[in-house]
Amino acid sequence: MNGARAERLANELREREIDVLLVATPVNVRYLTGFTGTNGLALIDAGRPAAHRFLTDFRYTTQSAAQVPEAFDREIVAGDMLEGIVETLTASRGEKGRLGFDDASLTVKQHARLTELLGEEWELVPCAGAVERLRAVKDAGEIDRIRAASRLADEALRETLEAGLVGRSERDVAIELELRMRRLGAEGASFPSIVAAGAHGALPHAEPRAREIRKDALLTIDWGALHEGYCSDCTRTYATGERISARARETYELVLAAQEQALAAVRAGSNGKELDAVARDLIEAAGEGDHFGHGLGHGVGLEVHEGPRLSRLASEDPLLVGNVVTVEPGVYLPGRLGVRIEDLVVVTADGQEVLTRLSKELTVVA
Ligand code: ZN
Numbered sequence: 001m002n003g004a005r006a007e008r009l010a011n012e013l014r015e016r017e018i019d020v021l022l023v024a025t026p027v028n029v030r031y032l033t034g035f036t037g038t039n040g041l042a043l044i045d046a047g048r049p050a051a052h053r054f055l056t057d058f059r060y061t062t063q064s065a066a067q068v069p070e071a072f073d074r075e076i077v078a079g080d081m082l083e084g085i086v087e088t089l090t091a092s093r094g095e096k097g098r099l100g101f102d103d104a105s106l107t108v109k110q111h112a113r114l115t116e117l118l119g120e121e122w123e124l125v126p127c128a129g130a131v132e133r134l135r136a137v138k139d140a141g142e143i144d145r146i147r148a149a150s151r152l153a154d155e156a157l158r159e160t161l162e163a164g165l166v167g168r169s170e171r172d173v174a175i176e177l178e179l180r181m182r183r184l185g186a187e188g189a190s191f192p193s194i195v196a197a198g199a200h201g202a203l204p205h206a207e208p209r210a211r212e213i214r215k216d217a218l219l220t221i222d223w224g225a226l227h228e229g230y231c232s233d234c235t236r237t238y239a240t241g242e243r244i245s246a247r248a249r250e251t252y253e254l255v256l257a258a259q260e261q262a263l264a265a266v267r268a269g270s271n272g273k274e275l276d277a278v279a280r281d282l283i284e285a286a287g288e289g290d291h292f293g294h295g296l297g298h299g300v301g302l303e304v305h306e307g308p309r310l311s312r313l314a315s316e317d318p319l320l321v322g323n324v325v326t327v328e329p330g331v332y333l334p335g336r337l338g339v340r341i342e343d344l345v346v347v348t349a350d351g352q353e354v355l356t357r358l359s360k361e362l363t364v365v366a
């Protein structure tokens, strides 16, 4: 971790004529400073030379000294953090300026308090998404971590499936999967695992139940590992016996075709709206459009859901080299079954790198 990310952000701030950006969301603070504690704030300075600041409290004196790079002046605030910000700001920048803040996360109460403390000469400027836009483009080190998380999650699933599925509970499979990810070196799961058999699979965000998994059904597993701060995300749907219904088989093949076509279309210059349409058009043409109620995918990084989004409502901004996204169409037949297939893919200079290595052929795990 060095100050390079803060510098890139400072460049953007200059373009928007923001003097200082207040970064308070922990994941954004971590991205910019490397700090993994729960109470830290960054003030990114657009001036030259930049004087970025990092504020935390007494508990994190040692940790912040070890994690936060030289590019930031560290301050330990004894009292109220907002007062600390204002003191730092007025000491370094004087009585007036433009302070950017994240209007998607700063509370109304905090905003009112800042306005009161800063006085009229400081203008508070909404800047939601500034750090998130940087985070959407991963560097090589970040991609290495996501790749490692993905490999680890793949391996944990392989091991978990060795014991079979039929007769176990969804909950038991989810617990084993999470335990195996931890044993393989993950900090934990990147989100609560979904294991959903039969009609339960028709709920896209089903919670694993204590109920026994039956033979000859479809079963969806959606899980991911958290590794060195970075997430993976993958979904596979299996058959728990050879004798699944014709409708189940057709649905699987439809989702697989949609997934493969959309995945193949992922490259720099494509956009989230058109990629979503690649999968959706195929599913709609098969008469199942109403059963694909969510977007095609999302970015993955420090958070399991981040930018860029791949959906009907996504922007038409092109995908960029370094974006890491999921491609996960699904078809859900209420009361009957569900199929979702999800891969994690990196947009690279010469195309794409699919991180998920597990087979997508309809596989029987009984
Ligand atoms: Zn997923």
Ligand code: ZN
Pocket: 233, 234, 298, 326, 328, 342
């Ligand atoms: Zn996902």
